Amino acid sequence: MKNKTVLAFTLYLASMFLSGFVPQAEEEGSPLILWGVCILLPVIIFLALIYAINSNRKKLAEQPSEAQLTEAAQPPAAEAPVEPEIKTRVKEESVETIVESAPVEEIARDDLEVIEGIGPKISGVLQAAGIRSFAQLASTDVSQLQEILTQAGLSRLSDPSTWGAQAQLAADGKLDELKALQDQLKARYLMVVRSDQEEHAPGGLTFAGGKVESAGTTQNILEMTARREIREEVGVEVSPQMVYLWSSSFISSDGSPVVDVVLLCRYLSGIPAALQPHEVSAVMWMSADEIYQAPDLAPWTRHSIELAETQHYALTG
Secondary structure (H helix, E strand, C coil): CHHHHHHHHHHHHHHHHHHHHHHHHHHHCCHHHHHHHHHHHHHHHHHHHHHHHHHHHHHHHHCCCHHHHHHHHCCCCCCCCCCCCCCCCCCCCCCCCCCCCCCCCCCCCCCHHHCCCCCHHHHHHHHHCCCCCHHHHHCCCHHHHHHHHHHCCCCCCCCHHHHHHHHHHHHCCCHHHHHHHHHHHCCCEEEEEECCCCCCCCCCEEECCCCCCCCCCCCCHHHHHHHHHHHHHHCCEECCCCEEEEEEEEECCCCCEEEEEEEECCEEECCCCCCCCCCEEEEEEECHHHHHCCCCCCHHHHHHHHHHHHHHHHHHC
């Protein structure tokens, strides 16, 4: 519509131009001017038409075609799904610098069982307590050793009083002196020879002991009797902690019934001596092998020593 309006407006101007000049030509009566107007008017109309056509083509070119309008009216095609971005997390591992420190010098372990009175069980207890060498054992107080044994339940028959001296000789490499000392310290039993004046088994090799005395109500009567009789007969003090070995009954030479109880105890102090000659004629320390070789050894004495050896090893290990 806008193009048509422009064309009508152009024709309108052209008609006004013509109408304006025609009366003037008529008034002047000049045929030349009239012909000029007649020639000019078609040219103007022709140029106006050319301008209108070109303008119309330009507008049509700028407007979208029907196909383009149809495509624009259609909904846009679904966009291809955008795949989610996958973020890969790279774990950064810290690199630690390992600095090798100088190895700690380990104290050489010595065979503590070389020490008389120390077996596998006690050796394990001492090593667990940090005592692993002869030098360490030699520098440890007897009271501390006794405390270690007490906590392990091995104090009844263990005597650590000589372990330090033995360990020092072993640490110094004085093996001959160590052997000489250990020969004196080897497990020995305090044996007595009964007096010939005794009615029962006179002259026999046996242990120090005596009869239970009536003392009313008393606790640990057997242990009390053993300690008293040993002190009175041979002048030796023994530990109050004792281990029961065995017991038997028999009839003595005078016809009296006897219940014999054998206890194992540890020596504490004193120099053995026959303090009651009418009961004991001799006192000596003897090893198990020496006792076994004694002439006329009573079977019950041998059996007692065998039990003592087994029990002593079990307790001191």
